[in-house]
Amino acid sequence: MNTQDRILQISLRPAVVSDLEKIIEMDAKVTGLAKKEYWEDRLNRFSERDGRHLIIAESSTPGDVLGFIVGEVRAWEFGSHPCGWIFAIGVSLDHRVQGIGEKLFDAMCDAFKADGANSVRTMIARHDQLNMSFFRSQGMMGGPFIELEKPLD
Numbered sequence: 001m002n003t004q005d006r007i008l009q010i011s012l013r014p015a016v017v018s019d020l021e022k023i024i025e026m027d028a029k030v031t032g033l034a035k036k037e038y039w040e041d042r043l044n045r046f047s048e049r050d051g052r053h054l055i056i057a058e059s060s061t062p063g064d065v066l067g068f069i070v071g072e073v074r075a076w077e078f079g080s081h082p083c084g085w086i087f088a089i090g091v092s093l094d095h096r097v098q099g100i101g102e103k104l105f106d107a108m109c110d111a112f113k114a115d116g117a118n119s120v121r122t123m124i125a126r127h128d129q130l131n132m133s134f135f136r137s138q139g140m141m142g143g144p145f146i147e148l149e150k151p152l153d
């Protein structure tokens with residue numbers, strides 16, 4: 001993948017090791033938590049692996065990361081057919097509502113389709129109106145599974 005968008009002047013491409021610091025920095029700004037080890041692990045496990053994708057949006061300045069999305073195709077867990085899972089998405093606070101999130105989502109869906117998935121799934125917190133608005137705008141709706149959990153003492 002290496003799509004060029006002349007209007008917004010962004011490129012989408014798989015993340016490489018030199019993007020790591022920018023991704024960690026942006027995720028820390030978006031979520032309020034710096035997760036260095038998590039992102040190092042993600043990059044190691046997701047770069048150039050079948051069915052796993054860490055895609056970034058870059059400005060016309062190489063290395064200037066404006067957004068990222070992470071996901072993988074998973075199959076047969078809990079009886080689920082092959083389905084693309086989006087684990088994380090983030091767009092720079094200074095570049096939001098310019099279509100970057102949508103381009104990242106579309107690129108991930110294309111990658112999932114190429115991997116053989118015919119649906120895409122994610123999970124969001126109930127109160128998270130921003131992510132709910134975004135994913136609903138991309139056509140996502142309540143799915144056939146529900147999450148169950150219990151605190152472990």
Ligand SMILES: CC(C)(COP(=O)(O)OP(=O)(O)OC[C@H]1O[C@@H](n2cnc3c(N)ncnc32)[C@H](O)[C@@H]1OP(=O)(O)O)[C@@H](O)C(=O)NCCC(=O)NCCS
Pocket residue numbers: 030031087088089090091092095096097098099100101102103130131133134135137
């Ligand atoms: C959600 C997010 C990725 C959207 O990125 P973006 O580039 O701003 O989104 P886009 O410009 O592609 O917007 C696509 C659609 O999403 C919806 N949307 C985006 N931002 C919105 C907002 N602030 N309020 C309401 N709807 C919004 C709109 O429907 C928009 O379409 P429109 O512009 O035609 O109305 C971005 O806001 C973000 O990074 N949020 C934090 C994500 C996060 O919490 N990550 C950590 C956990 S995974």
